[in-house]
Amino acid sequence: MNHNVTCVECDADINIPTDVMENELLACPDCGVELEVLSLNPLTVDLAPEVEEDWGE
Amino acid sequence: MQIAFLVTHIRAEEKLLLTAFAEAGVEPDVILDRDINIDLVAGPDQHAPSGRPWSEYDLVLERCVSTSRGLYLLAILNRWGIRTINTYETASICSDKLQTTLALATAGVNQPETRVAFTPESAMGAIERVGYPAVLKPTTGSWGRLLARVNDSDSAEAIIEHRQTLGDYNHHTYYVQSYVNKPGRDIRAFVIGGRTICAIYRNSEHWITNTARGGSASNCPVTPELDEICQRAAAAVGGGILAIDVLEDSNGELLINEINHTMEFRNSSAPTGVDIAAEVVAYALAQAEVVA
Structure with a gap:
């Protein structure tokens, strides 16, 4: 599996950890935006959902 | 044994939990709350997004970051007689500070x-x-x-x-x-099944000490006094897997501030030396076995 993706926010080339899981959240190391891994094969990411008022513990 | 793992997405905590499940030889069905489309009139034999009827699950571990989605799903599942962690009753109390205050007051637990x-x-x-x-x-x-x-x-x-x-x-x-004039820190205690497994100090120069707001974590010894108030607080809201925020006032007395029912713990295992994910999974599996 290719473990590099392009950040949808800043176009950075991101190396994704090999143990990544589907729907895992990751931060772009370049611009810091939060990304969600939408699929593993092919490796696809998109912007993570915005934090909503009811999010928390 | 069939376990569902209900999430909004996979954060550090969910990844740690799924890894702990795998180490225990169990692979839960991960169900995203965004995929839920439930017929509220039909019963638990309808299929979950996993393709399995909800009724086949011995346990659903709810880890939604969306409180409203988690609460409604717990309400539905508990109505259907499906065991969940936490229960709807516990989650509905903990997600509402006023309800938490009332529950603690009824149990005579010290609070502001x-x-x-x-x-x-x-x-x-x-x-x-x-x-x-x-x-x-x-x-x-x-x-x-x-x-x-x-x-x-x-x-x-x-x-x-x-x-x-x-x-x-x-x-x-x-x-x-x-306002409780605390000593530059508060305490977060992790209570699982009535046991205070570990606790951290959340240190901050700001009066808001949440680690989400920059507070740093260090180990807090679980004294008999801390254990006792945490056990009583957990029981007051119905028990389960809980993170209890405790304040120390200027006399060193402990007060319960709030209780969290889908706790975050990514920064707490290292300072305490306690594998919190493994503790959560062990408790969940024990609860599932009661049903299975």
Whole structure:
């Protein structure tokens, strides 16, 4: 599996950890935006959902 | 044994939990709350997004970051007789600070003085009764959002006017607590199945100590006193897997501040030396075995 993706926010080339899981959240190391891994094969990411008022513990 | 793992997405905590499940030889079905499409009239034999009927699950571990989605799903599942962690009863109390205060008060657990009011005028009265500084909090919400320390009547009037004008009806419930002059830290204790497995100090120069707001974690010894108040607090809200926020007042007395029912713990295993994910999974598997 290719473990590099392009950040949808800043176009950075991101190396994704090999143990990544589907729907895992990751931060772009370049611009810091939060990304969600939408699929593993092919490796696809998109912007993570915005934090909503009811999010928390 | 069939376990469902209900999530909004996979954060550090969910990844740690799934890894702990795998180490225990169990692979739960991961169900995203965004994929839920439930017939509320039909019963638990309808299929979950996993393709399996809900009724086949021995346990559903709810880890939604969306409190409203998690609460409704727990309500549905518990109505259907499906065991969940936590229960709807516990989650509904913990997700509402006013309900938590009531539950703790009923159980006689030490907590800050707390009042509620519903209009700007009565809210001013509640703040004056508690005395300055007071703390205004939304009854729902997390991560230290929209907490206000109110130091005088000018700031009280300003905050109330902002909430009245800019907030929806949820922000027109004025939940007022006395400010506890804590020693630059508070305590977060992790209670699983009635056991206080470990605790951290959340250290911050800011009065809001949430690690989501920059507070740093260090180990806090679980003293008999801390264990006792945490066990009583957990029992007061129905038990399960809980993170309990505890304040130390200027006399060193412990007060329960709030209780979290879908706790975050990514920064807490290292300082405490306790594998919190493994503890959660062991408890979940034991609960599932009761049913299976």
